Amino acid sequence: MRTFSLNRFTVRLKNYNPKTMQAWLFAYRRGGLEGLKPGYRSDKGKSRKVSDEREDRHLTFVKHISWDRPSIQTPVQEKY
Template sequence: MPKDRLEPEDHGEAVALFRSEVIGALTRRDLDHGELRAELRALADRAYRPPDADATRRYSVPTLERWYYAYRQGGLAALRPTPRSDRGRARGLTPEQRQLLCDIRREHPSASAALILRTLVA
């Protein structure tokens, strides 16, 4: 049975299609800088439901502007999310901090990560 709509092949494509739907009307118009800013503000005031999300969310003007210029330069492919460069590695912890967290966890195995964090920050 033919489909009226194409289905995204993967999550990255679904995200790119979603982003293009959010900014789509802007990409088909010639806007000067002031008009673009006003249109982006209007889009930022709306709530959107991203792919595979249970709740709606809003996007900031800088995020929408980044999507707009990415699309203008690279089309739909430029709207795909890119993996983090630090994926799979601890972020922002020194070896000493990592060791301290491991030691605390060994001494208090029932303590939650949130409790350990609150204790360290206090």
């Protein structure tokens, strides 16, 4: 992050995704400065931990995935 000083103010330059800027603009247009304040999280206070059963299913699935990139020629070679 770059910084520079303008008289008494320090300005920090940061790059933001244009979609983020657009979302902020729409939020401001909808609700003014109040619209830019962080909203309430629907999962506040709830555990975000994955259950043991879901973790086991995920690990089983991942173990059976072929991580090799298939060649385009593979189906052709098998056919002939």
